[in-house]
Amino acid sequence: MKIAIIDADLLGRTKHRFPNLVCEKLSAYWKERDAEVELKLDYEDLDKYDRVYISKVFTDTWVPDWIANGVNMDTCEVTLPENIFVGGTGFFFEKAPDLDPEIEHHMPDYHLYDDWIASEVKRAEEERKKAGKKFNRTSFMVKFKEYTDYSIGFVTRGCFRKCPFCVNQKYDHVFCHSPLEEFYDPSRKKICLLDDNVLGCPSWKKILEKLIAMKKPFKFKQGMDERLLTEEKCEMLFNASYDGDYTFAFDNIEDYDLIHRKLKLIRKYSKVTNIKFYVLVGFKSTDAEDIENMWKRVELLMRYQCLPYIMRYRNKNETPWKESKYRGMYVAMARWCNQPSFFKKKSFRQYCEANQALVKTEGHVCSSMKALLDFEQEFPEIAKKYFDLRFDEFDGKW
Numbered sequence: 001m002k003i004a005i006i007d008a009d010l011l012g013r014t015k016h017r018f019p020n021l022v023c024e025k026l027s028a029y030w031k032e033r034d035a036e037v038e039l040k041l042d043y044e045d046l047d048k049y050d051r052v053y054i055s056k057v058f059t060d061t062w063v064p065d066w067i068a069n070g071v072n073m074d075t076c077e078v079t080l081p082e083n084i085f086v087g088g089t090g091f092f093f094e095k096a097p098d099l100d101p102e103i104e105h106h107m108p109d110y111h112l113y114d115d116w117i118a119s120e121v122k123r124a125e126e127e128r129k130k131a132g133k134k135f136n137r138t139s140f141m142v143k144f145k146e147y148t149d150y151s152i153g154f155v156t157r158g159c160f161r162k163c164p165f166c167v168n169q170k171y172d173h174v175f176c177h178s179p180l181e182e183f184y185d186p187s188r189k190k191i192c193l194l195d196d197n198v199l200g201c202p203s204w205k206k207i208l209e210k211l212i213a214m215k216k217p218f219k220f221k222q223g224m225d226e227r228l229l230t231e232e233k234c235e236m237l238f239n240a241s242y243d244g245d246y247t248f249a250f251d252n253i254e255d256y257d258l259i260h261r262k263l264k265l266i267r268k269y270s271k272v273t274n275i276k277f278y279v280l281v282g283f284k285s286t287d288a289e290d291i292e293n294m295w296k297r298v299e300l301l302m303r304y305q306c307l308p309y310i311m312r313y314r315n316k317n318e319t320p321w322k323e324s325k326y327r328g329m330y331v332a333m334a335r336w337c338n339q340p341s342f343f344k345k346k347s348f349r350q351y352c353e354a355n356q357a358l359v360k361t362e363g364h365v366c367s368s369m370k371a372l373l374d375f376e377q378e379f380p381e382i383a384k385k386y387f388d389l390r391f392d393e394f395d396g397k398w
């Protein structure tokens, strides 16, 4: 039996560096049945395989037209050759069908990407050699750490909030999905959880206790629901060996007071600066009010020394911020906030000035500065309130 597995996001997105868990589970499932499994890196000669699995997480990842045209996202109908199987939110968005439980609950094949990683290393090494430069393997391998260092899985599934912008619409509660043992590989240094709303699970405490008892750094990659934080949750989370940034979301301005209370709670338990919040923008509207709401949230987070990460809303068909009169502001704000090295050291105005200073053509105004000036002219009060705020000036003032 010849099986080809295509991680469409790996092929279609140049900077994508995260293993596709479904591909890894499929690989393990078929290898266990003595199949010849290949991570296929193109869409050629697919008729030579008994089964070809194509998995895609992101809707805007490119796949060949004959595949894209063979999948109806709304009805989930598929008209493709019978050896081709497609799946994932990238093809079916919130309607993506579940995997067969035997595959879903299979230990992933964490070595599916090994040959691809080895060939990337070889290529980079040769390129450096040709250019007469030294190759630092250790620093090059950092970009593959999610493939090499982590056990990955979902301890819970589902969410009760049903946020209209989220693919997670199938369930109305959070429930235990996989025991850690199902995907935990003791030879791996860390644990990466992909749960959507672990803090909303009635068993959250047992889950955290178990993770802490593993004595390995862990992280909830998709972010946690800050609105559900309690004293007990904070105490456990912020005393755990957490890997990288603590990530939460501040999607709605209506949650401002609640998030404010929770930020105070976080700061009661932790002084760490690696706390990040996704800030969704351009969803309800893309007008000046939306820009102001973005600023209100950024300012509050800044005050509590948390980092905003601007998420510009897009769905399977539309990217509303791109059509906005304030498109330039969305781009400039995202560039400033999403690069902590700038956000921590410069106000928005200073960031735009630094960009302008790089312009060589006399009289040319760079896009960031233009966005700032245009918005300031139209809304001087908003600009006065926010454009000169600096993260480092709030240090220790919460």
Ligand code: SF4
Pocket (backbone or CB within 6 Å): 159, 160, 161, 162, 163, 166, 167, 168, 196, 197, 225
């Ligand atoms: S809380 Fe998070 S996971 Fe739940 S529906 Fe909203 S965005 Fe999705």
